[in-house]
Amino acid sequence: MTPNYRQARYDEELLIEKAEKREVEDNPLPESIARNEAPKIPDLPTHKIVRYFNRLSHMNYGIDTGFYPLGSCTMKYNPKYTEKLASLPEATTPHPYQPEECSQGILEIMWELQQLLADLGGMDSVSLQPAAGAHGEITGLMIAHQYHKDRGEERNEVIMPDTAHGTNPASVSMLGYDLVEIPSKNGCVDLEALEEAAGEDTAAFMITNPNTLGLFETDACQMAEIVHDAGGLLYYDGANLNAIMGKTTPGAMNFDIMHFNLHKTFSTPHGGGGPGSGPVGVTEKVSSYLPVPVVKEEDGKYKFDYDLENSIGRVKGFYGNWLVLLKAYVYILHEGKNGLESATERAVLNSNYLRKKLEKHLDLPYGELRKHEFVLSGKKMKDKDLKTKDLAKRLLDYGYHAPTIYFPQLVDEALMIEPTETESKETLDGFAEAISSIMEEEKELIEEAPKNTAVGRVDETKAIRDSVLSYMMRE
Amino acid sequence: MVEGEENEMLEFLGIDDVEELFKDIPDQIRTDLDIPEGLQEKELMSEVKSKLKKNKDPDELVSFLGAGIYEHFIPAAVDEIAGQSEFYTSYTPYQAEISQGMLQALFEYQSIIAELTGLGAVNTSMYDHPTALAEAVLMSARIKRKGNKFLVPENTHWENDSVLKNYLRGKDIKLEKVNYGEDGAIDREDLKEKLDDDVLGIYVATPNIFGGLEQDVDFFKDLKEDYGCIQVVGTNPLVLSLMRPPGEWGADIVVGDSQPLGIPQAYGGPTVGIFACSERYIRKMPGRIIGETEDSNGKRAYCMTLQTREQHIRRERATSNICTNQALMALASASYVFLKGSKGLEKIAKENYRKAHKTAERINELDGFEAPYFNNEFFNEFTVKTPVDTKELYGLCREKDILPGLPLDDKDKFSSLNDVMLTAVTEMRSEREVEQLIRSLEEVV
Ligand SMILES: Cc1ncc(COP(=O)(O)O)c(C=O)c1O
Numbered sequence: 001m002t003p004n005y006r007q008a009r010y011d012e013e014l015l016i017e018k019a020e021k022r023e024v025e026d027n028p029l030p031e032s033i034a035r036n037e038a039p040k041i042p043d044l045p046t047h048k049i050v051r052y053f054n055r056l057s058h059m060n061y062g063i064d065t066g067f068y069p070l071g072s073c074t075m076k077y078n079p080k081y082t083e084k085l086a087s088l089p090e091a092t093t094p095h096p097y098q099p100e101e102c103s104q105g106i107l108e109i110m111w112e113l114q115q116l117l118a119d120l121g122g123m124d125s126v127s128l129q130p131a132a133g134a135h136g137e138i139t140g141l142m143i144a145h146q147y148h149k150d151r152g153e154e155r156n157e158v159i160m161p162d163t164a165h166g167t168n169p170a171s172v173s174m175l176g177y178d179l180v181e182i183p184s185k186n187g188c189v190d191l192e193a194l195e196e197a198a199g200e201d202t203a204a205f206m207i208t209n210p211n212t213l214g215l216f217e218t219d220a221c222q223m224a225e226i227v228h229d230a231g232g233l234l235y236y237d238g239a240n241l242n243a244i245m246g247k248t249t250p251g252a253m254n255f256d257i258m259h260f261n262l263h264k265t266f267s268t269p270h271g272g273g274g275p276g277s278g279p280v281g282v283t284e285k286v287s288s289y290l291p292v293p294v295v296k297e298e299d300g301k302y303k304f305d306y307d308l309e310n311s312i313g314r315v316k317g318f319y320g321n322w323l324v325l326l327k328a329y330v331y332i333l334h335e336g337k338n339g340l341e342s343a344t345e346r347a348v349l350n351s352n353y354l355r356k357k358l359e360k361h362l363d364l365p366y367g368e369l370r371k372h373e374f375v376l377s378g379k380k381m382k383d384k385d386l387k388t389k390d391l392a393k394r395l396l397d398y399g400y401h402a403p404t405i406y407f408p409q410l411v412d413e414a415l416m417i418e419p420t421e422t423e424s425k426e427t428l429d430g431f432a433e434a435i436s437s438i439m440e441e442e443k444e445l446i447e448e449a450p451k452n453t454a455v456g457r458v459d460e461t462k463a464i465r466d467s468v469l470s471y472m473m474r475e
Numbered sequence: 476m477v478e479g480e481e482n483e484m485l486e487f488l489g490i491d492d493v494e495e496l497f498k499d500i501p502d503q504i505r506t507d508l509d510i511p512e513g514l515q516e517k518e519l520m521s522e523v524k525s526k527l528k529k530n531k532d533p534d535e536l537v538s539f540l541g542a543g544i545y546e547h548f549i550p551a552a553v554d555e556i557a558g559q560s561e562f563y564t565s566y567t568p569y570q571a572e573i574s575q576g577m578l579q580a581l582f583e584y585q586s587i588i589a590e591l592t593g594l595g596a597v598n599t600s601m602y603d604h605p606t607a608l609a610e611a612v613l614m615s616a617r618i619k620r621k622g623n624k625f626l627v628p629e630n631t632h633w634e635n636d637s638v639l640k641n642y643l644r645g646k647d648i649k650l651e652k653v654n655y656g657e658d659g660a661i662d663r664e665d666l667k668e669k670l671d672d673d674v675l676g677i678y679v680a681t682p683n684i685f686g687g688l689e690q691d692v693d694f695f696k697d698l699k700e701d702y703g704c705i706q707v708v709g710t711n712p713l714v715l716s717l718m719r720p721p722g723e724w725g726a727d728i729v730v731g732d733s734q735p736l737g738i739p740q741a742y743g744g745p746t747v748g749i750f751a752c753s754e755r756y757i758r759k760m761p762g763r764i765i766g767e768t769e770d771s772n773g774k775r776a777y778c779m780t781l782q783t784r785e786q787h788i789r790r791e792r793a794t795s796n797i798c799t800n801q802a803l804m805a806l807a808s809a810s811y812v813f814l815k816g817s818k819g820l821e822k823i824a825k826e827n828y829r830k831a832h833k834t835a836e837r838i839n840e841l842d843g844f845e846a847p848y849f850n851n852e853f854f855n856e857f858t859v860k861t862p863v864d865t866k867e868l869y870g871l872c873r874e875k876d877i878l879p880g881l882p883l884d885d886k887d888k889f890s891s892l893n894d895v896m897l898t899a900v901t902e903m904r905s906e907r908e909v910e911q912l913i914r915s916l917e918e919v920v
Contacts, residue, residue, distance in 0.1 A: 007573060011774075014579070015813050016586040024821060027717055028828045030852055032690050035719050039590040043816030046552055053556040053580065053810055060576030062564030070566055078564050081516050087554065090527035095540045096743030097881050099873060102531035106742055109526055119509050131602035131744070132799035134786070142641050170786035170796035174613070176645025179791045216499040245508065247497050252504040263799060271803030272577040273567040273599060273763060275745035278799075306887070312644075314637035317543060317605045317732075318743025330523055336513025345493045346481070352496055353484045369499055396573045404569075407787065425480040448771075453572040455770035460571070463768035463780040467757055469596045470582070470589035474767060 001437040005066075005399030007453045008058035015052060016471045018042040059454035060272070061401055067427050069354075071373045071404035071416025072165065072212060074242050074264035076343075079334065082268065082327040091326055096318040100303045106322065107302030111295040113279075113329045120332075120340070121238065121258050122251020123281030127290040128320040133239055134167035136259025136278030137206070139315045141175045143257055143282065143289040144204045144233045146312050155203035155232065161189050163212045163408045168237060177203060184410065187213045187366035195226050202232035208240045209253065210371035212408045212416070214351065216243075224254035233257060233286070241265045242420070243348060243371035246341030250281075257282050266328035277324040291315050346421035347372040350428060354419050357432035361439050365411055373418035375411050384443045388413040391438060393457060394449035398434040537908045538878040539834075541856045541899025542684070543604065543632055544743055545735045547713075547823070548903060550814050553737045557807040567763065567802070571778035572770070578777035581802060582765045584809035591715040592729040593722025594751040598762035600733075600801040601748030605635045607730035608678065608709060609642035610750065610761045610795055614728065615676035615705035616648055617759045617794065622675035622704075623647050626666065630655040630683040633888050635709070648675070659685040659849030659858065663694060670698070676705035679726075682714060685849045686831075686856030686897065696725040712736050712749060713827065714854045716820040728752045737811025738804050747804040757781060761795030763802070823902055827855035831900040834909050835859075838898070841916055848895050856899040858883070858892075862920050865896045871919045877912055 019040035027034040062068070068075035085091065094103055114126040130136040141158065148155045158172040159180045172179045180202075182193040189207065198205070205227040209217045217223070224234050236250035236258035242265045250258045262268050263276035270276070282290060292311045293304035304319075335343060348371050355364065355374040362376040378388030392402035392415070404416040419428055438446060450456065468474050485491065514522060538546060557563065561576060568574030568581075585597035601607035612625050627639070627650050643650065653669055656662040661679065670677075677698075681689040689695070699706050708726040710718075713735040721729050733747035734740075752760060758781065766780030786793040812820065835857050838846040843862025847853055861868050865882035872879045880898030883889045900909070 012579070014583060014586065016583055016590070019590075019817065022817060024717065026825075028825060028832075029688070029717050030690055033688060033692055033719050033852075035715075035717055038817045038821060039587075039716060039720075041587060041590060041812055041817040041820065043818050044813065046550075046814060049810065049813045050552050050556065052813075054559065056576035056580050057559035057561040058576065059579075060561040060565055061570075061573040062561045064560040064564045068566065070569070073566055075566060081519060083558070083563075085520065085523050085527075088524065088527055089533055090524075090530050092739040092741050093533040093546075094530060094742045095538055095546065095740050095878075096544055097540050097542060098531070098536065098538065098878060099869075102536065103742070105527040105529035108529060109523075116510055122506060131606070131801070132797070134796040134798045135602060135606070138642075138796060142644060145644055166786035166788070166790050166793065167796045167798050169791035170789075170793040173791040173793075174642075174796050176647075218499055218501055221501070221504060244500070247506070248500050248504045249506050252506045261799075269563045269803075270566045270799070271563050271801075272565045272574075272581075272806065273802030274800040275802075275804060276799035313641050314605070314634055315641055316638060316744075317603045317632075317634045317746075320743075321745040322742040323745060330519065332510070333522065334513050334516065334519050337508045337510050339513040340510075341508060345496075348496045349481065349484055349488075349493055352488055356488060369496065371496075392570065393572065396570060401566075401573065402570050425484055450572045454575040455572055455772075455774055455776040457771045458571040458776045458778045459768045459770065460778050460780065463766035463778050466766070466768065467754075467781070468767040469585055469754075469757065469764055469780070471586035472589040473595040473754060 001433050003397035003452060005397060005452045009454045010055045010059065012052060012055055014471060015042055018044065066399050067423060067431055068401040069403050069417045069419050070401065071418045072239060074418060074420055076267050076420040077422035078267055078269040079331065082330045085330050086323045086326050091323060104302055107295050109326060109329050111297055111302050113325055114295060116332050117260055117279055118281055120245060121260065121281040122249025123258060124284045125287045125290060126279050126281045127294055128279045128325050129291045129316050130259065130278040130280055131316055131321050132274065132276040133259055133261040133278045134171060135315065136280045137167055137171035137237065138175060139280045139291060140235050140257040140259060141171055141204065142312045143286055145175065146289050146310060147233065147286050148203055150310060155201050157201040158204045158206060159197050159202060160206040163410055164206065165212060165237065165239065168206050187215050188217050189219065189223055191219055191222055194223060198226050198230035198232060200231065202227065202230045204233045204235050206235040206237060208237035210240050210243045213366055213375050214370035214373040215366060216371055220253035239264060240372065243344060245344040247344060251283060256285055262324055262328035267331045268324045268327040275321045275324055277321045277328065343421045350419040350421060350423055354417065354428045354432060358435055361436050373416060375408060376415045376417065377411050378413035378415050381413065386443060386446055388415055390446045394438050394446045395434060396450040397452045400431055400434060535876050536878060537876060537911060539880050539898045539900060539912060540878050542881050542897055544740050545899060545901050546740055546903045547735055547901050549737050549739060552814055553807055553811050556810040557803055562806060563803055568779060575777060578765050580806045580809060582767060582777050584805040585765060587809055587812050588749055588751050591712050591720065592751040593720025594726065594729055595754045596757045596760060597751040598760055598764050600805045601750050601762060601797065602801060603746050603748045604730060604732040605638035607748035607750045608635050609639050611707040611728045611730050612639060612643065612648065612676065614759050614761060615707065618756055619675040619705055622673045624649050624651050624673045624675065626651050626653050626669055626674055626677040628653045628655060628661045628678065630659055630685055631680055632684045658851040659683065659687045660689055660851055670702050674704050676707055678707045678709065680709040682711055682854050682856065685858045686853040687849055687851035688853060690852055692719060692724040699725040713824050716824045733808040736808040738807060745801055745804050747801045747808055758784060759794060760784065762797050763800060826902040830902065830904060831855040831857060834900045837909065837913050838916065843920055855901055856897060859896050859898050861894045861896060865894055868919055872915050875915045877915050879912055879916065
């Protein structure tokens with residue numbers, strides 16, 4: 001198999017470089033604050049700018065270009081009808097402070113989405129405010145914080161397994177909590193370790209299930225019992241919800257708070273880094289703590305409710321990333337009960353199929369059956385004095401985006417692979433063939449990869465050393 | 476889906492039924508979905524369109540609302556550029572070689588924000604203005620290990636305030652309020668009085684929530700030199716095409732929202748939280764940052780940089796938990812700025828200024844009205860004192876399909892500001908629409 005991908009390769013200078021010095025004329029602002037020199041931004045004809053960005057887009061790889069098996073990121077196909085609906089003026093032009101009576105369509109959709117998500121998570125109520133998964137995490141922890149405070153309890157620890165995604169520990173310390181990380185046993189939470197860690201200082205316990213190794217934590221209910229007995233709350237990181245829709249819910253696992261990643265499970269495009277949306281669901285126990293406003297329905301009219309008894313207040317301006325919410329709503333409506341259930345089934349089937357194909361070529365630590373993703377170890381690359389990173393770069397030459405690498409840290413030289421349900425068997429076979437082919441390749445070929453992308457291997461060390469973060473910082 | 480391929484895959488796995496792949500989920504936690512069956516694309520389109528049509532037709536409303544989200548004209552090319560599917564269907568550019576397009580576009584965005592703010596170090600975005608402010612306060616505490624007070628003026632957006640409080644709830648950082656003076660700007664005497672050794676930083680919003688601009692910016696420059704506290708400035712990027720960049724008058728960190736630069740109002744989101752800071756603090760910054768470098772052939776290239784600050788590497792010691800951000804909106808904003816160019820931006824900013832001032836003058840001539848209520852320089856937004864209850868006025872104008880401004884005298888806004896509303900006038904408002912506003916204000920009272 002020969003790598004036949006060819007990405008466009010243009011030498012495009014930055015537009016900002018083309019700017020010239022210019023004075024601001026007739027500045028209406030008072031002299032003390034008036035700018036004399038205009039910001040250095042070029043004045044160029046429209047078609048030139050359109051061409052520039054068009055060429056840049058040719059030097060970028062999206063799901064619409066090819067297979068994107070980034071583990072933990074659920075890079076499924078983004079349907080075009082959601083884009084179309086989310087670009088209608090009724091969706092894009094309303095001002096957030098226009099009267100509720102002028103926004104009934106939006107509010108109805110938000111209200112329905114709250115209900116749909118509540119059902120999907122087995123939760124009682126939902127806030128659509130958080131802008132991403134990590135934002136949902138910190139919102140959930142704020143809720144836990146206020147909940148304990150109202151009980152007069154000072155609990156300063158949050159427990160999680162060592163397989164946790166980086167945002168979990170970061171959210172914990174950002175809010176001033178101490179992190180208690182417990183080591184996993186056979187890739188899953190060690191109940192004894194949890195029992196030992198849980199106590200009167202425990203504010204919350206966080207996991208994602210299936211966990212980041214793709215293993216379902218079968219003891220979730222026991223974990224809930226241990227943590228609840230200690231007086232703590234359970235937080236479910238919804239990044240991996242794509243593995244369980246229609247099979248189980250965080251609510252069924254007795255978790256109290258969760259977030260959804262609409263830009264993963266519900267197929268809203270990732271936008272090269274965002275925007276996303278991370279609604280938070282809660283069970284009745286902490287419903288009154290949700291951020292305000294939430295949308296409620298009264299006699300067929302929809303309105304914002306600012307009067308939740310114990311609300312933590314706001315976590316974001318306005319009401320969340322509305323256009324992303326709309327896209328997720330549209331997707332859920334399109335898929336419906338059966339569509340979502342089969343999405344989960346096919347995602348898990350694809351994952352296990354690819355796992356079985358790949359375990360011939362790379363090591364698979366921690367057992368067989370996986371949910372929507374699995375983690376391989378690239379330590380075989382060491383035989384050639386190479387690393388997982390080299391394998392990842394070589395995959396680009398074959399026209400595949402690389403999997404997530406070096407996470408979870410538990411696995412040596414990790415490759416975390418999530419095919420998602422929207423990929424065909426043919427694509428998975430092609431990817432498996434590429435891996436098999438790379439494993440047979442000469443060291444030099446792999447080491448010098450990629451060759452078929454817009455640029456060759458990028459010098460990340462130099463980027464750090466020079467730290468040029470804007471044109472202004474270039475000397 | 477290819478007919479029969481699922482069976483082939485099951486066979487390959489040596490199982491008959493996909494259910495076997497879920498046998499690790501215990502029976503007692505198995506659940507069913509209770510949501511409707513799916514719709515075909517054709518039905519879906521009409522179903523969702525008819526829901527959205529329940530909104531008031533945006534063409535029928537004349538809005539003078541602002542307070543953080545502004546209606547500006549967006550050239551069609553912006554949507555076209557941000558709508559390229561290689562951009563919008565990509566993930567965070569972890570694999571730099573295959574993601575140069577997005578990386579370079581985001582580097583352009585960072586460069587534009589650096590030009591506007593006068594601060595060289597910029598990240599690819601925070602969620603929005605309030606969360607950018609919260610991150611800035613947390614970063615101030617990382618820079619300045621001493622002190623546990625952060626001064627926030629009363630003329631701050633209520634949403635910024637609420638978000639900030641939440642982010643600081645578990646930290647040993649106390650927010651202390653600084654009054655505003657008769658002109659709605661920061662009361663400098665009060666500020667000076669509150670500045671002591673415990674203060675680690677101050678927030679200055681210009682424009683503030685009343686639309687007013689701080690005029691004596693050198694005061695802040697001196698202040699910083701005298702007290703050495705971290706200065707966080709919140710602003711509107713459009714005004715920065717006319718205003719002295721905060722980096723020149725003492726700002727260590729600038730926050731704001733890039734929404735006025737090419738992002739639709741979209742009911743408040745998604746927008747783009749701006750985060751720029753002084754070059755000496757780059758290692759303390761939150762968020763994704765794109766850096767310039769070279770590839771193995773010495774060709775200029777871009778990649779995410781300083782990642783050891785970030786959650787996926789540094790975990791609990793990361794500078795922030797942010798992962799997914801608002802990158803595509805940053806790209807849209809950058810394309811807007813280039814499409815307008817520096818002359819175009821300046822022209823729009825001047826038009827905003829002129830129209831807002833003209834409108835304020837007209838309102839001020841009306842019996843019983845006062846505009847601006849806070850007598851201060853402003854950009855495209857100002858306060859109006861109304862002769863009747865603001866909510867009543869709002870309701871009456873609404874009947875004429877005019878939204879005259881946001882009542883500020885709500886209990887969760889500024890309850891003491893009786894009969895004051897906040898009115899924004901951008902380049903979108905025609906003279907005829909301003910006349911409509913004037914006429915309905917007249918009729919209402
Ligand atoms: C397991 C897990 N948790 C949390 C997150 C954070 O979500 P977001 O990027 O939306 O903030 C991610 C995203 O990569 C994830 O994979």
